[in-house]
Amino acid sequence: MVAKDVRDRALGAVIGAAVGDALGAHYEFCDPADIAKKGDIEMLPDGPYPRPAGQWTDDTAMSNCILEVAAKGLDLNSKEGLDAITRAFQEWRNSNPRAIGRQINAVLGTSGTDDSDELLRDSKKLPGNRKGGNGSLMRTTPVALPFLGEGEAVLAMKAAGKISDLTHYDQRAREACQMWTNAIRHAILLGTVQGLPSYLQNFAEVEEQRFWVEKFQAAESATVADYAPTNGWVVNALVCAWHAISTTSGKGEQHFRDAMVKAIRIGYDTDTVACIAGGLLGACWGADAIPEEWKVVLQGYPGWTVVDLVERVDAILEA
Numbered sequence: 001m002v003a004k005d006v007r008d009r010a011l012g013a014v015i016g017a018a019v020g021d022a023l024g025a026h027y028e029f030c031d032p033a034d035i036a037k038k039g040d041i042e043m044l045p046d047g048p049y050p051r052p053a054g055q056w057t058d059d060t061a062m063s064n065c066i067l068e069v070a071a072k073g074l075d076l077n078s079k080e081g082l083d084a085i086t087r088a089f090q091e092w093r094n095s096n097p098r099a100i101g102r103q104i105n106a107v108l109g110t111s112g113t114d115d116s117d118e119l120l121r122d123s124k125k126l127p128g129n130r131k132g133g134n135g136s137l138m139r140t141t142p143v144a145l146p147f148l149g150e151g152e153a154v155l156a157m158k159a160a161g162k163i164s165d166l167t168h169y170d171q172r173a174r175e176a177c178q179m180w181t182n183a184i185r186h187a188i189l190l191g192t193v194q195g196l197p198s199y200l201q202n203f204a205e206v207e208e209q210r211f212w213v214e215k216f217q218a219a220e221s222a223t224v225a226d227y228a229p230t231n232g233w234v235v236n237a238l239v240c241a242w243h244a245i246s247t248t249s250g251k252g253e254q255h256f257r258d259a260m261v262k263a264i265r266i267g268y269d270t271d272t273v274a275c276i277a278g279g280l281l282g283a284c285w286g287a288d289a290i291p292e293e294w295k296v297v298l299q300g301y302p303g304w305t306v307v308d309l310v311e312r313v314d315a316i317l318e319a
């Protein structure tokens with residue numbers, strides 16, 4: 001039996017990420033000036049393509065592929081688990097989604113394989129400068145959920161790295177997913193966002209530490225204007241998400257709401273930055289702290305609402 005507050009925070013991670021994705025979708029590709037003209041940040045329809053208000057995009061669709069595999073009780077570190085994720089990704093791509101990342105589309109379409117070893121091979125083949133998109137970080141939220149037991153942090157990070165590699169064979173993408181997954185696990189267990197720096201202290205190599213410490217310093221400064229226009233790159237997406245979280249004061253619902261609004265006002269890849277930030281914010285403050293009006297309208301691939309997300313999270317926690 002999982003403690004009530006841990007369950008609320010596990011739900012918060014998954015629902016928070018989906019809320020960020022759906023909230024940011026209307027503003028995708030807008031710069032901060034365009035967004036300022038639109039007034040208050042709200043759950044609005046449309047965006048780069050027609051969609052109802054509250055509908056999540058590819059970020060949550062892909063995250064749901066992982067969530068479903070974990071809910072079925074498959075080990076995310078096993079070949080069986082990774083094959084099931086690969087199949088689920090292909091099934092989603094075959095549903096002709098309105099939004100699909102360029103890199104994801106290229107990798108999944110290379111051979112159209114259902115086998116995780118072959119997908120990894122296709123992922124490695126992608127040209128070096130095209131591997132570091134934010135598309136694996138945006139879907140990493142559920143990876144922590146099956147690994148909440150004592151001493152399972154390493155297993156969670158291992159799975160996050162393997163799942164990232166499937167479509168993003170890139171060192172920074174892998175590190176970002178491992179770091180964020182560890183932070184989400186830490187937040188679910190302890191109710192704090194401080195697990196992010198703790199990864200660097202406890203698990204990172206010297207070069208990795210140096211690289212990311214500088215990025216965190218940038219993220220925690222007053223502005224991320226230099227990083228925002230290229231936040232389709234995994235590193236800058238993480239910088240923008242952490243900026244929104246770490247430079248917003250307050251706690252609970254107020255912090256969730258204000259940080260989410262800040263994440264979107266950064267501009268450009270708004271759904272993904274808000275999705276990444278929403279996962280960690282929800283994991284820290286819990287599902288109860290997520291504004292009701294943002295939760296009730298949520299829906300999207302594969303025909304789910306918030307009820308279906310809750311069902312999967314509970315299945316994982318009860319296993």
Ligand SMILES: [Mg+2]
Binds near residue numbers: 058059271
């Ligand atoms: Mg998206």
